[in-house]
Amino acid sequence: MAITTPTSRPMNPRFSSGPCAKPPAYDLTKLAIAPLGRSHRAAPGKAKLLEAIETTREILGVPADYKIGIVPASDTGAYEMAMWTMLGERPAEMVAWESFGAGWVTDAVKQLKIEHTVHTADYGQIVDMASINYDNDVCFTWNGTTSGVRMSSGDVIPSDRKGLTLCDATSAAFAMDLPWDKLDVTTFSWQKVLGGEAAHGMLILSPRAVERLENYTPAWPLPKIFRLTKGGKLIEGIFKGETINTPSMLCVEDYLLALDWAKSVGGLQGLIGRADANTAAIAKFVQDHDWIDFLATDPATRSNTSVCLKFTDDRITDGAAFAKAVAKHLADEDVALDVGAYRDAPPGLRIWCGGTVETSDIEAMLPWLAWAFETGINA
Numbered sequence: 001m002a003i004t005t006p007t008s009r010p011m012n013p014r015f016s017s018g019p020c021a022k023p024p025a026y027d028l029t030k031l032a033i034a035p036l037g038r039s040h041r042a043a044p045g046k047a048k049l050l051e052a053i054e055t056t057r058e059i060l061g062v063p064a065d066y067k068i069g070i071v072p073a074s075d076t077g078a079y080e081m082a083m084w085t086m087l088g089e090r091p092a093e094m095v096a097w098e099s100f101g102a103g104w105v106t107d108a109v110k111q112l113k114i115e116h117t118v119h120t121a122d123y124g125q126i127v128d129m130a131s132i133n134y135d136n137d138v139c140f141t142w143n144g145t146t147s148g149v150r151m152s153s154g155d156v157i158p159s160d161r162k163g164l165t166l167c168d169a170t171s172a173a174f175a176m177d178l179p180w181d182k183l184d185v186t187t188f189s190w191q192k193v194l195g196g197e198a199a200h201g202m203l204i205l206s207p208r209a210v211e212r213l214e215n216y217t218p219a220w221p222l223p224k225i226f227r228l229t230k231g232g233k234l235i236e237g238i239f240k241g242e243t244i245n246t247p248s249m250l251c252v253e254d255y256l257l258a259l260d261w262a263k264s265v266g267g268l269q270g271l272i273g274r275a276d277a278n279t280a281a282i283a284k285f286v287q288d289h290d291w292i293d294f295l296a297t298d299p300a301t302r303s304n305t306s307v308c309l310k311f312t313d314d315r316i317t318d319g320a321a322f323a324k325a326v327a328k329h330l331a332d333e334d335v336a337l338d339v340g341a342y343r344d345a346p347p348g349l350r351i352w353c354g355g356t357v358e359t360s361d362i363e364a365m366l367p368w369l370a371w372a373f374e375t376g377i378n379a
């Protein structure tokens with residue numbers, strides 16, 4: 001069968017799941033207003049950091065009594081800071097359905113060695129979140145970036161829980177509605193949905209999380225970079241932009257630019273709409289082709305950011321080699337970069353659909369995916 005080479009290409013072939021595509025029309029010269037070479041403790045730097053915190057609050061709808069801090073080491077830094085400072089006061093329910101969640105399980109089990117119960121599900125599935133004991137602390141990932149499986153809502157999390165919920169929302173924030181009343185700790189990184197720079201993490205704390213911090217001292221030592229309290233009181237400055245150590249003001253400026261863009265497309269609902277439209281374009285393609293499917297088995301749990309796909313054609317004998325060849329073919333043609341499945345995930349593709357990606361680019365890329373599949377299967 002003749003394989004037709006598509007005639008048009010995506011304007012932007014960047015579909016990586018992190019760092020993710022910059023907002024459309026990104027312009028480096030707009031960063032020139034960053035207070036570079038100035039102390040982050042001087043008034044202009046502090047003002048920028050506070051603006052980053054408060055604009056995050058505004059766009060994400062974070063309640064006024066929740067604290068938002070900019071902390072070191074991206075999402076990993078923020079999430080580990082929460083685990084190391086808050087866990088151990090009571091047993092933990094460690095929940096994972098892909099590799100990043102599994103990493104947090106390892107931390108609790110092998111590093112912190114706290115009393116725990118582990119709940120896992122295979123790639124493509126989700127843990128039954130109604131079966132968890134919420135009197136314990138619960139650690140989970142809202143959107144499993146490497147499986148494309150997400151929580152459909154937080155309805156099953158009880159409002160009167162005794163434990164804290166610690167949610168890694170790095171590939172969910174700015175693309176999904178997060179139920180703040182059900183989340184005590186929420187973390188994300190700028191490099192994900194808004195296409196910002198890595199390096200800094202965002203740590204969002206409910207009043208109950210702050211209460212835990214002020215009334216519980218873990219049995220283990222805490223490095224300076226993790227310390228959120230002094231003399232049993234929250235270090236309030238961290239949540240006003242007085243960062244623990246020196247942040248990159250260039251990254252801060254870049255994040256402010258991304259937040260501005262987010263507002264220009266309608267804020268959170270605009271961003272969700274863009275991610276949903278991207279995912280819908282892929283869903284239509286999947287429906288029209290019988291050789292590809294979502295890794296997520298339940299449509300209600302399908303991610304609208306890290307969309308993970310698997311090849312289902314019986315003629316494929318080595319699934320991993322086939323998927324890698326397709327991803328390489330797409331990258332070689334410069335029509336889709338970094339779309340191979342995550343190294344620990346089942347073979348397939350992972351196409352980032354967050355709001356910084358244009359639907360027209362997804363639509364222009366998909367005929368190339370069909371072309372790469374046909375080329376590979378007929379090789």
Ligand SMILES: Cc1ncc(COP(=O)(O)O)c(C=O)c1O
Pocket residue numbers: 017018073074075076077100101141143144145146168170171189191198
């Ligand atoms: C769910 C999840 N958690 C944590 C991380 C690690 O993020 P970072 O490298 O920003 O620390 C990632 C990165 O892709 C992720 O997807």
